[in-house]
């Protein structure tokens with residue numbers, strides 16, 4: 001079983017902290033969607049690679065895929081269903097921003113078969129949202145939650161960010177209580193990070209903003225863990241929490257080392273064993289690549305040590321962790337036999 005990730009590289013506004021690949025200029029959107037459609041139909045695999053055809057999860061990420069019209073999303077889904085065997089029970093997630101949510105859109109998304117939403121809420125407070133330069137306000141964030149419940153979405157997630165400079169523990173707790181009292185099925189909670197060349201990075205260097213404080217972030221992570229336990233959430237990955245049975249199947253497949261195929265600018269793919277390949281993170285170059293992808297696709301082949309190190313690193317992010325046994329190591333249900341250990345012992349990580 002494999003997953004598909006589609007990267008929609010457009011946003012209505014640039015959030016100050018964000019270093020994902022996106023453009024706020026939408027004039028190339030139709031061209032990029034056409035290239036994306038073509039890439040799904042005729043993928044740019046590394047030579048000799050035979051992918052799995054049965055698909056268990058599809059994830060529209062970005063960028064802001066909720067900017068697309070239902071018709072545009074429908075064409076992409078149709079192409080995937082033509083090219084792959086998408087399981088009838090597949091988890092199909094759409095990342096959405098609260099300002100794009102309306103009863104009509106929710107209804108259309110459900111009709112397309114989208115059965116999970118991941119909402120970029122980040123905070124329920126206007127001054128936090130302004131500081132982050134988000135496109136929505138607190139009223140829209142709250143309203144979107146009630147709209148999607150009313151529309152019939154049972155499975156959805158919201159993103160929240162903690163450790164903003166100047167916000168108090170009290171404010172973070174209020175955000176958590178709002179989400180958890182509402183029994184939001186899944187939460188992705190990220191510590192604010194300062195990524196190079198983002199607006200936030202520049203503001204901090206020019207002393208127009210304060211940098212996040214590591215100690216405060218640690219305390220807010222502790223508050224998150226305590227509060228989640230009180231409300232019955234399973235903190236199953238360092239940044240992800242779910243009510244019972246509502247883990248993200250797509251994201252869990254990354255942590256389990258399962259194959260995934262990425263389409264669109266900057267999207268990465270992995271064969272579930274040793275080969276990873278990725279698209280250029282630039283819309284103009286992506287459109288050029290679409291003409292001659294076989295000349296440009298970049299890929300890497302992981303050595304056994306790299307494979308195991310990655311499994312350990314991702315395993316340690318999850319509540320399952322890793323299990324050391326006398327003759328083997330168990331990570332995410334996979335056994336790594338002792339025969340591989342001598343190589344590992346030369347590795348400083350081990």
Ligand code: SF4
Nearest residue numbers: 011014015018062063
């Ligand atoms: S909406 Fe999401 S992808 Fe777009 S700039 Fe903001 S955080 Fe980044």
